[in-house]
Amino acid sequence: MNLYDIDVVKKILSRHGFTFSKALGQNFLINPQVCPTMADSLNADGETGVLEVGPGIGVLTKELCRVAGKVVSVELDKRLLPVLDETLGEFDNLEIVNGDVMKLDLRALMEEKFAGCKAIKVCANLPYYITSPVIMTLLESRLPIDEIVVMVQKEAGERLCAQVGTREAGAVTAAVNYYAEGEMLFEVGRESFMPSPKVDSVVIRLKIRREQKYSVKDEKKFFTTVKCAFAQRRKTALNSISNTMGISKVTLAEIFEELSLDKNIRSEKLTMEDLINISDRL
Numbered sequence: 001m002n003l004y005d006i007d008v009v010k011k012i013l014s015r016h017g018f019t020f021s022k023a024l025g026q027n028f029l030i031n032p033q034v035c036p037t038m039a040d041s042l043n044a045d046g047e048t049g050v051l052e053v054g055p056g057i058g059v060l061t062k063e064l065c066r067v068a069g070k071v072v073s074v075e076l077d078k079r080l081l082p083v084l085d086e087t088l089g090e091f092d093n094l095e096i097v098n099g100d101v102m103k104l105d106l107r108a109l110m111e112e113k114f115a116g117c118k119a120i121k122v123c124a125n126l127p128y129y130i131t132s133p134v135i136m137t138l139l140e141s142r143l144p145i146d147e148i149v150v151m152v153q154k155e156a157g158e159r160l161c162a163q164v165g166t167r168e169a170g171a172v173t174a175a176v177n178y179y180a181e182g183e184m185l186f187e188v189g190r191e192s193f194m195p196s197p198k199v200d201s202v203v204i205r206l207k208i209r210r211e212q213k214y215s216v217k218d219e220k221k222f223f224t225t226v227k228c229a230f231a232q233r234r235k236t237a238l239n240s241i242s243n244t245m246g247i248s249k250v251t252l253a254e255i256f257e258e259l260s261l262d263k264n265i266r267s268e269k270l271t272m273e274d275l276i277n278i279s280d281r282l
């Protein structure tokens with residue numbers, strides 16, 4: 001069954017009475033090059049378990065089943081379950097789980113489904129409305145995963161993989177950088193999807209560090225500081241932190257001085273070390 005053939009896809013979907021839900025970020029891939037490349041970039045083998053978020057009609061899932069020992073794919077939309085039965089019925093290394101990836105106990109799911117796997121990876125064409133929450137949940141929960149290869153909106157990808165201390169950086173850049181190395185893999189144009197979205201996409205890789213690179217006194221405070229530093233991007237870092245964290249400007253000015261940081265510096269110029277030093281002193 002050629003799932004890249006628009007006529008084939010339309011026939012399957014209409015037979016199941018399926019209509020696309022914008023709210024669930026349903027833009028299905030129809031470019032035959034993207035899914036095999038994503039799956040191959042995982043360097044998976046028979047002992048690798050792959051968690052997919054949102055299989056849609058199963059284009060990427062199929063490729064993941066080709067490269068990995070076991071694939072578990074979480075789909076929220078119940079209407080897609082009979083479709084997936086039809087498109088992926090032939091694979092015995094696949095399990096579809098009906099649920100919301102943001103509500104499932106992913107640690108328990110991985111322990112149960114990937115017992116015996118030597119490596120666990122996450123691969124998905126993410127529903128764009130939950131890109132950052134899914135990525136942050138995967139990272140913050142310190143799940144036993146090696147890497148995340150996902151397609152996201154181009155702008156989000158640029159931010160996720162940016163260097164901290166550059167214009168493209170935001171709060172999520174620092175948060176991701178705390179746990180992983182980000183890498184931009186390739187671009188995917190909007191015409192590669194059905195229906196076609198208004199923006200282009202990119203596939204990125206987040207390689208999770210085995211050894212912690214940064215050490216902070218209080219992780220919760222660090223993430224709050226980062227969020228507050230970038231909350232008012234047009235203001236200086238000092239003002240943004242002061243306004244959104246409720247800390248007096250005088251106290252912050254003292255901390256900045258102690259750290260030899262210009263009081264007028266913008267958050268996009270702060271390095272990981274600067275952000276850690278500020279948070280450690282608050």
Ligand code: SAM
Nearest residue numbers: 027028029054055056075076077100101125127
């Ligand atoms: N993987 C398919 C592809 O590349 O063509 C579909 C990708 S589509 C961008 C996103 C998929 O995620 C849809 O199938 C959608 O129903 C599913 N989805 C949306 N929100 C979800 C959630 N919270 N948990 C799990 N799946 C979700």
